[in-house]
Amino acid sequence: SQTIHQWPATLVQPVGSPLSLECTVEGTSNPNLYWYRQAAGRGLQLLFYSVGIGQISSEVPQNLSASRPQDRQFILSSKKLLLSDSGFYLCAWSNSDRFGQPQHFGDGTRLSIL
Amino acid sequence: AQKVTQAQTEISVVEKEDVTLDCVYETRDTTYYLFWYKQPPSGELVFLIRRNSFDEQNEISGRYSWNFQKSTSSFNFTITASQVVDSAVYFCALSGITGFQKLVFGTGTRLLVSP
Numbered sequence: 744s745q746t747i748h749q750w751p752a753t754l755v756q757p758v759g760s761p762l763s764l765e766c767t768v769e770g771t772s773n774p775n776l777y778w779y780r781q782a783a784g785r786g787l788q789l790l791f792y793s794v795g796i797g798q799i800s801s802e803v804p805q806n807l808s809a810s811r812p813q814d815r816q817f818i819l820s821s822k823k824l825l826l827s828d829s830g831f832y833l834c835a836w837s838n839s840d841r842f843g844q845p846q847h848f849g850d851g852t853r854l855s856i857l
Numbered sequence: 858a859q860k861v862t863q864a865q866t867e868i869s870v871v872e873k874e875d876v877t878l879d880c881v882y883e884t885r886d887t888t889y890y891l892f893w894y895k896q897p898p899s900g901e902l903v904f905l906i907r908r909n910s911f912d913e914q915n916e917i918s919g920r921y922s923w924n925f926q927k928s929t930s931s932f933n934f935t936i937t938a939s940q941v942v943d944s945a946v947y948f949c950a951l952s953g954i955t956g957f958q959k960l961v962f963g964t965g966t967r968l969l970v971s972p
Contacts, residue, residue, distance in 0.1 A: 775957075775958065785964070786948070786962055786963070786964040786965055787902075787948070787962045789959060789960075792957065792959065794957070800957070831900060833900075833901075833902065835902075837958065842888075842890070842952075842954040842958060843889075843890035843907065843909055843952060843954070843958070844958065845892055845904045845907050846904070846960055847904060848894075848901055848902040848903075848904075849901065850899070850900065850901045851900045851901060853900070
């Protein structure tokens with residue numbers, strides 16, 4: 744069966760520090776991968792998605808970037824964090840072979856910027 | 858453009874009550890997919906159900922049931938005999954078949970079930 748791992752679970756970082764969140768998927772190949780952010784008490788905002796290695800699409804211009812160095816690895820990064828980067832970050836995957844596939848989410852990372 | 862509206866921000870019920878969460882969607886696609894997700898306090902999103910636009914049959918899974926009506930562009934979710942463990946934020950979502958398969962999420966409905 745497929746599983747998705749996301750870490751760390753929580754992170755407290757000072758303003759201006761770098762960020763690296765990692766997500767890996769097991770049990771499937773060539774998945775679509777996604778990064779979402781959820782501000783406190785708010786809905787989900789799609790940040791990035793990827794259909795293959797090295798292929799990244801950005802939904803919202805911002806202080807963050809994403810990379811997909813391997814088929815089942817998706818990394819969210821920032822060179823200098825802002826206070827507004829605080830939130831709950833979720834990684835997700837879906838099958839890429841057909842339309843209408845559900846996305847399956849990791850446990851999320853709670854990021855607090857001080 | 859696609860849009861999902863969950864007008865109920867928060868619903869509070871007492872255990873064993875039935876509760877319906879509303880979801881209204883907008884799309885110009887003739888083929889599309891609808892989803893419901895549950896987000897418990899721990900934060901992860903749990904996939905509950907997927908429906909395609911050609912299947913208007915209602916679905917029941919235990920205490921959960923879903924009513925899909927294309928005539929009103931609605932995909933409502935009913936929990937029968939609610940339990941405290943049902944307390945969560947529930948999201949309705951929509952995806953089409955053109956372009957990339959993004960999910961358009963509603964803003965979610967927070968359900969509080971008290972004992």
